[in-house]
Amino acid sequence: MQRFKTKKLFVGDVAVGGDAPISVQSMTFSKTKNVAATLEQINRLYFAGCDIVRCAVLDKEDISALKQIKEQSPLPVIADIHFNYRHALAVAKFVDAIRINPGNIGGKERIKAVVDACKERNLPIRIGVNSGSLEEQFESKFGRSVAGMVASAEYNYKLLEDFGFSDIAISLKSSDVASTMEAYRTLRPLCEYPFHLGVTEAGTTFHATIKSAIALGGLLLEGIGDTMRVSITGELEEEIRVAKAILQDSGRQKSGxxxxxxxxxxxxxxxxxxxxxxxxxxxxxxxxxxxxxxxxxxxxxxxxxxxxxxxxxxxxxxxxxxxxxxxxxxxxxxxxxxxxxxxxxxxxxxxxxxx
Structure with a gap:
């Protein structure tokens, strides 16, 4: 079963893209400033078979806590940044990757500052495009549509390229299964950056499992996808269990x-x-x-x-x-x-x- 050829990059010691196995990600839901609780969740994910973990950074307390968490985490850590680009600059000194949402991080100067900080440590950046938080320029033209999501992704990865940066992963998430699949399919022939698959705001276990199995499983069968998360409200181990099952039953991972x-x-x-x-x-x-x-x-x-x-x-x-x-x-x-x-x-x- 052929996969689309993509650039290989590294999140810590985990390869993403190229000929690397498709990795499974999740995100802690504890307050990052609660170091003990966040590490407890990361360890649960590690033993469940997770490959990469993402943690939210909302304020200065989270920044300080995330440094302690990174030092003790058994998994590579991605910092999830919204609204305040300075938080990205601070955590870029010690995390393994940065995830930004172009719709709320600010103008070109702020994005360039994040790029420069990531260049210093060879950190990849995930451009996380969500249908619910598109930049005004794309939402006003296309609405909350697949065309708007793809236009946002193209604009932002080309902007990073203009800044001399290419260690990029891209996600195009919607809470709608058909829109999610169409967005990934549309962008895939246009670039060689690895894709992070996911259906956002997928809901509780039953509905999230169905939505993710359709969207992620369908895309994997088409050779699309390099890393993935099954988003389930409040269910860490279940996210990993469902993701592993999708990989297994789509034929992308033979384990168990x-x-x-x-x-x-x-x-x-x-x-x-x-x-x-x-x-x-x-x-x-x-x-x-x-x-x-x-x-x-x-x-x-x-x-x-x-x-x-x-x-x-x-x-x-x-x-x-x-x-x-x-x-x-x-x-x-x-x-x-x-x-x-x-x-x-x-x-x-x-x-x-x-x-």
Whole structure:
């Protein structure tokens, strides 16, 4: 699956763009000036598998706190700057990247000052364009539209280029799925800067998951996107879990199990729901990319099992455990999951030894 060619840049030690894996980002929601709370959230994100974290900088207290946070953070830190460009100048001395919203950072002189500060330390800048906060010149001409978002992004990355700066990433976010996708698609052929994907203000877990799966998953399938955030109100670990699932199911990242299980229907002659819950819980530690199948009746079970690394094919009060398409055991229903897990661990060991 081809990806659009983009420039590679580095946020701390994490590569973004080029041939780098697509990285997952999130943002702390604690007050940055609360160092302990912010570090606690960053550590939660780190253990959940996050690659890069962003922290808001609202005042001088946040600036001082962010310096302490950066010194202790296990993740590269991006400073999120709105309205006051002087905050960007202050934090550029120690953070790993700067995110600015061109619609509220000020005129050319202020943007140039931020660029110069980032040049000194080779820091990348993310141009964050949001449909809800476009510059007046673009909103008055285009309204809060895709055309306005793209025009803003073009103007601002070309402005940075005029200042001799090219370590740029771009995001084009809307709360509307179709607009988000159209904006990224429209800008993609026009430049080679890496794109940060996201649907902004996506809402709580259910709606944000659906919106992000459609927009981010769709763009990834088209080869668009170099780093991403799933924005969910107040759910740090869930953001990472959903993002990793989108990467996995779009084929962009192979990590962990791809679990295939059938929808429940009247053909079931086993407790498939109980079995799949046990499998999910007992296998969540596995990082090796494997396909496993847990199917509840004979209609499609054998066919799916033949394509899986390890599989259960339930029948009536009994079933098969299969490995790489071959039957390894025919057992009673209450013995199948335990044997399946044993075979799966053996498969993981073989993959690790072959590595």
């Amino acid at each position: 199990l791809n679990i295939i299980s059938c929808p429940t229907c009247g053909r079931l002659q086993s407790d498939l729901v109980k079995a799949i819950k046990i499998v999910e819980e007992k296998t969540k530690h596995i990082k090796i990319p494997l396909n496993v199948s847990v199917m509840g009746c004979v209609v499609n079970a054998i066919g799916e099992a033949k394509g899986a690394d390890v599989a259960i094919a339930f029948g009536k009060e009994s079933g098969l455990v299969m490995r790489r398409g071959e039957v390894v055991a025919r057992l009673k229903e209450d013995e199948l999951v335990e044997r399946f897990l044993k075979e799966l661990e053996e498969e993981v060991k073989e993959h690790e030894s072959n590595k």
